[in-house]
Amino acid sequence: MPRNDAKQPTSATPPLSSITSIIAVVDDDQALRDSLVWLLESVGLTTHAFADGEAFLAAEHGDYGALLLDVRMPGMSGLQVQQQLVEHRAALPVIMMTGHGDVPMAVAALKNGAFDFIEKPFNHQQLIDVVQQALGNAYEQRRAVQQHRRLKARYQSLRPKEQNIVAHVAEGMTSKEIAEHMQISGKTVEVYRLRAMKAMGAANLAELVRQAVALELVPTLTPTPSPDE
Known part of the structure; x- marks a missing residue:
C-alpha cells in the first residue's frame, strides 16, 4: 500500500523517548x-x-x-x-x-x-x-x-578557591600541601573541600577525583607500554 514519504508520528509507544526513537x-x-x-x-x-x-x-x-x-x-x-x-x-x-x-x-x-x-x-x-x-x-x-553538562554546571557554580581545591585534590595533593600552596589554613581547605564535594554531588574523594578527570581539570595518565608491546 503506498505511503507518504513524510510520515507523521504513530500512536505506538516507542521503546525509548520519542526524541530518540524516530x-x-x-x-x-x-x-x-x-x-x-x-x-x-x-x-x-x-x-x-x-x-x-x-x-x-x-x-x-x-x-x-x-x-x-x-x-x-x-x-x-x-x-x-x-x-x-x-x-x-x-x-x-x-x-x-x-x-x-x-x-x-x-x-x-x-x-x-x-x-x-x-x-x-x-x-x-x-x-x-x-x-x-x-x-x-x-x-x-x-x-x-x-x-x-550538569557536572560542568555544578563545577562552575563553585567559588574560585573551591575550584582550585578540587583540581589540587585531583592532582594528588594532601590537605596540608594544598594549604601551603594556597596560603590558607588546613581547616579552611577541609571546609572548602567539603563544600565542593556537596555541590558536585561527590560521595567521597575518589568520586570527586573522577569528576575532575571527566572535566579535564587534570591530565589523564597514559599507560606505560609493557616491554612486550
Missing part, C-alpha cells in the same frame, strides 16, 4: 522505503523517509535517533551525506545500506564513524536488531552528554 530512512528506491517504513513501524518505531540525501539534509535532523542511509543514490551518495553530518558534528548513528559490491564503501563509512552497515536484501530481524542497537547507543551518548 528513524530516518534515506533511499532512492520507493518500494524499499515503503518496505522499511512498514517494517520499522510494525515494531513501534516512528519512521520518516526521504528519497535522497539532499532532502534529508534540508530537513531538521536533530530529533532523529538513527539513520538508515543507502550508499549509492543519484545526486549525493550516502558517503557524501555522512560526511556532511560529520562536518556538522551531528550525533546521529548512521547505518549504511549496501548492495552487492559496496562493502569497500561501507568500510569507508565505518572508518568515518558510521555505526554499522547492513547488506541488501535484508534479514528483517537483523535489521531491527541493528536499529535497536543504534538507538540504544544514541540514548547512552545523549545521556552521557547531559550528565557532563
Whole structure:
C-alpha cells in the first residue's frame, strides 16, 4: 500500500523517548522505503523517509535517533551525506545500506564513524536488531552528554578557591600541601573541600577525583607500554 514519504508520528509507544526513537530512512528506491517504513513501524518505531540525501539534509535532523542511509543514490551518495553530518558534528548513528559490491564503501563509512552497515536484501530481524542497537547507543551518548553538562554546571557554580581545591585534590595533593600552596589554613581547605564535594554531588574523594578527570581539570595518565608491546 503506498505511503507518504513524510510520515507523521504513530500512536505506538516507542521503546525509548520519542526524541530518540524516530528513524530516518534515506533511499532512492520507493518500494524499499515503503518496505522499511512498514517494517520499522510494525515494531513501534516512528519512521520518516526521504528519497535522497539532499532532502534529508534540508530537513531538521536533530530529533532523529538513527539513520538508515543507502550508499549509492543519484545526486549525493550516502558517503557524501555522512560526511556532511560529520562536518556538522551531528550525533546521529548512521547505518549504511549496501548492495552487492559496496562493502569497500561501507568500510569507508565505518572508518568515518558510521555505526554499522547492513547488506541488501535484508534479514528483517537483523535489521531491527541493528536499529535497536543504534538507538540504544544514541540514548547512552545523549545521556552521557547531559550528565557532563550538569557536572560542568555544578563545577562552575563553585567559588574560585573551591575550584582550585578540587583540581589540587585531583592532582594528588594532601590537605596540608594544598594549604601551603594556597596560603590558607588546613581547616579552611577541609571546609572548602567539603563544600565542593556537596555541590558536585561527590560521595567521597575518589568520586570527586573522577569528576575532575571527566572535566579535564587534570591530565589523564597514559599507560606505560609493557616491554612486550
